[in-house]
Structures are given as C-alpha cells and as structure tokens.
Amino acid sequence: KMISVDGHTFEVVGTVGKFKGFLGDNPDNRDIYVPYSSYKKIYPDARDNFISVLAYPGKVDQAIDEVTGLLRRRRHVKPSEPASFGIATAESFVQEFRSITGTVALVLVVISSIVLLVGGIGVMNIMLVSVTERTREIGVRKAIGARRSDIIWQFLLGWMLSFLIRTFVPSLPSTVPLWSVGAGFVVANGVGLFFGLWPALKASRLDPIAALRYE
Template sequence: MSSFRENLRLALGTINSNKTRSVLTILGVVIGVTCVILIGSILTGMNRSITQSLEGFGVNNVFVQKMNMGPRNGRPSRSERTRKPISYENYEAVKEGCKVCSQVLLTIYGQTISKASYKSLEMLNPDFQGTYPNFPDVMNMSVRSGRMFTEGENSHSAAVCVIGNDVADTLFPGQDPIGKPVMVNEHTFEVIGVFEKKKQGSVGENSQDTTIAVPYETYRKMFPSNKEHFLAAQSMQGHLDEAVDQVRAALRRSRRDKYDEQDSFGIATAESFIEQFHALTGGVAAVMIVISSIGLLVGGIGVMNIMLVSVTERTREIGIRKAIGAKRHDITLQFLLEAAALTGLGGLIGILAGFMGAGIIKLISPDFPISVPLWGVAAGLIVSVSVGVFFGLWPAMKAARLDPVEALRYE
C-alpha cells in the first residue's frame, strides 16, 4: 500500500507541472472561498460594530417605549400604532414595581423633526429630549465640560441644556459652548454642559452624540402637546432578566393589559437588540452560503472535467502503476488526493484573497471593525477540500478500474 504522504507529494508535483491548467481549474473554487471569507468578515464587522454601539447604551438597561423595538419589516401594525403613549404613571409604577432596578430614567421627546441653531449655524434633527439629572448615569454618558442640570433646575423648569459632542462641533465650531444660548424649536436654552464623545461603533455617527437634553419639567412646559415617553430602567449587576420581568409586570398592571393580550409596549435590552441583529445577519449569511455554493458547484464540475481529462491522458501511467503492483485503492487515492490538493490549494488562495480584501476594506474605512472570522477560514478549507474529494471521486474510480492490459496498450 502506498502512503498518504507519498501520494500528496505526487499530487503536488502533478499540479506544479500543469500550472496554467491547475490555476484555471481552481478559479471557481478560489472565487467561491474568497466570497465566503469576505462576506463573513463584513458580517462579523457589522455584528461587532452594532454590539459596540448598543453596548454604549448600557448593558444593564431595560428600555421601554410605545412601539416595539428592533429591526422590523414594513410599517408597524394598526394596533401597534394606536397604543397609548407611555405615561408618567407608568414610570412611577416601574419605579415602584422593579425591586432589582437601581434607578429608572424617564425621557420625553416629540414626534416632529427638531431644529437647533446658534446665530447663523443650524443643525437639523438633533436628538432633543426632556429628561432627569440621572440621564448621563443611566445612559452611560459623561459630561466633558460644564455640568449636568440639577433636580432644582428641573423642578423650576429652567431653560438650560446639555449638548452632545456633535451638536457642540456643529453649532460652536472652535469655541466654548458653555454659557451660549442655543435655539431649539423656537425656544432658547443656555448651554451649561457638553457630553463626552461616545465611542464610535458603527458606520456613521452615534445618535447619542446629537443629544440636546433639557430638564423634563422645562420640556413639558414648553411643549405641552408632546406625550411620547421613553423609559430606561437600570438593573442591579446580574439581575437583568429579573429586571425585564419586573418592569414588564409593572407596566402590564399599570397599563391594564389583559392577561391574554400581548404587551401594549415595546421592551428591550441591549442584548435583545443584538440578538435581533444577529438573526438579521444570519439571514444574510444564509443567502451568502447559497450563492457561494453555486460558485463552488461550478468550480467542482470544472475540477471533475479536468480530472477526467487527466485520467485519460495518463492512462498509460495508470497501466504502468497497476502492472508493477498498484491496487485499486492506490490509484483511487492518488487521483482523489490530486483533486483534493487542487481544490484545497484553491481554498488556501481564496482565504488569502479574502484576508487581502478585508485588509483593503480596513484601509478604506478604518472605523469599521472588519475581521476575518475563524469559522470562515475553517469552512473555506473544509469545503474546498470536500469539493475536490466529491468531484474527484468518479474520475478516480474510473482510473482505478482501468484494465492494466488495455491501459498499457494505450498510446
């Protein structure tokens, strides 16, 4: 019996002596594997990026709003749109009912697009909201300069605001915003603080950097028609799941949801957002697998074709080998290994090309956390070698079954 190593050396020698043909044959496999690696890297980058930016909102927080949260298909249903807004009473019920929540934050915001301006500079659609002094604490923000407003300013409805980093950059380029008046939706607020820039996660800017936060009571007084609330309940370390249950129970009781009905509100955690996003990228990955499978199938048929040609060309060689004692499985192994080495080489080249592609994307967009996933490398290698074994099997068996007398006579 001939050894595996002997056959591998033989296979590499054959590939090496037919370079052009080998390269053309494995092109399909190379492209298929490159696609798998590249798309896998981009998906990994997107997952990381989304994880980073969602974790920026606080991993221990339970978020509540009227509408369901997370990626959705099309418009929300009618029953979802006609839900009652989250009310101040709901907020009090959550504060009362959630025993494992260290603090609960209430935020109020409007449905219309806001506009902020300072002198001639304008900023469209900042994240304008009325909130409480514990806002930075719960939302994982810190004040870079100036200060957060106080409970006293809130209860007196003071016209002050704390602005996000992007707002400061847009409206006050090159100057200190503290003490300057900023106009939002026809009302003037004095800037008393600027938030630290959030860690950049995803492609594009972080919405938290466009925040303009004013005291809750101030917002209520100036925009009495706005009723949309947003709740963020911070759970004690390690009690996130309990916090979700307790917040949900308190809200259902407070909003009088019937026991056989769904929640009349959306509830989510950073983790649940990430899971939803993973489900989405999983779908993309499935489509990718189908597409690259087609590439690999075409590549595999190419390999089979070349192997059949190779068997015919080398009929005499097979005859010689059989005459001097090669058994059927020796010949099968030889051709099978040749096909597998061929496609495995294609897989390796594809993986390298994938790494290079990912490197180029990294150069173009340094903020995007693209990364080649280990499963992609493993899948690329395993699949490419399997393609060779699968499509090489028939030609290899054909070679092994050749009659030595006929094969030796072949010209």
C-alpha cells in the same frame, strides 16, 4: 453653560460619553436630553415621541409595568383597548440584532455551500478529463503491475500537489490571517478529495487491454 434649541434656552447639567456606531459614526452623539415635563411644555402637540427610561438593576419588568400604566393613563387608553404605544428593552434590541445576524450567517452558509458544490463539480470534471487523456498511460501502468490504489493516489496526489503550489507560491503578497489560510486549505482539500475520488476510482478500474487500445 446655556444652549439654545428652537428658540428655547436650556442649562447644560451634564454630558454623555460618545459611543461608536455600528458603521462608525453614531448620530446619537448629537442628541440632547431634556426632562419630559419640559418637553411637553415646549411641544404640547408632539405625537411621535421616544422616551428612554433607565431602570434599576433587576427591576426591568417592574419598570415596564409602571411605564405601561403611566402611558395608558396619560393617553386615556381604556383597559379594554390595545395600547397605542410600544415598549422595547435593550435586551429586545439585542435579540433582534442576533436574529438578523443569524439570518445573514445562514444565508452565507448556503451561498458558500453552493460555491463549494460548484467548485467540487469543477474539480471532478477536470479530473475526469485528465483520466480520459491519460487512458493509455494508465493502461501501461496497470499492464506492468500497478495496483488500483496506485492509480487512485496518482490522481489525488497530483491534484493536492498542484493546489499546494498555487497556495504557497502566490504571485502577490497576502495579508490574509494564517488561521483563514489553514481553514481554507482544509476545506478546499476536503472538497477536492471528495469530488476527485470518483475519477480516481474510474481510472483504477480501467481494463489494461482496453486502455492500451484507447485512442
């Protein structure tokens, strides 16, 4: 089959399989590949070129050295001068991609940590308000023999039960994977228990006489 590109006719000798891009469509699927010698004859003044070289397995470094030497000679670059071109391998692209994804992951970890901290502070404030509002109840319970551990578990279990009800009795159907629900449950409970421990300890340390006098 013959095709015409910029008024020049080329014979198709083979095709390359399609590859999906990072966001779906891959513009490389619309590219054509021609011999370098033919390209230079058609576009002798072209400067911004991208040349792809396929190296034999285990000989990537040797191929880089050969291509570097060839390009320096073709471009008349003196040994004392820096190269006027750049060479990159598939491994370097992979490392760059991993570096980018690692940075994004670190940013997400920082953001999620801030969100958890803010959420934990919110839980602590709500429980402190609950302790203040139930001061007389705490005083009555301690006056009739409730232990500090009973007061602590009263508030921590109350928060955990309310979280379970909100989690497992949703108003809308969910399509979230089960493992993410479990991970969220564990993390949320851990944050809630950590920040709820101080209000619970404060409630358990109330003096029953002072609590009964509280208005």
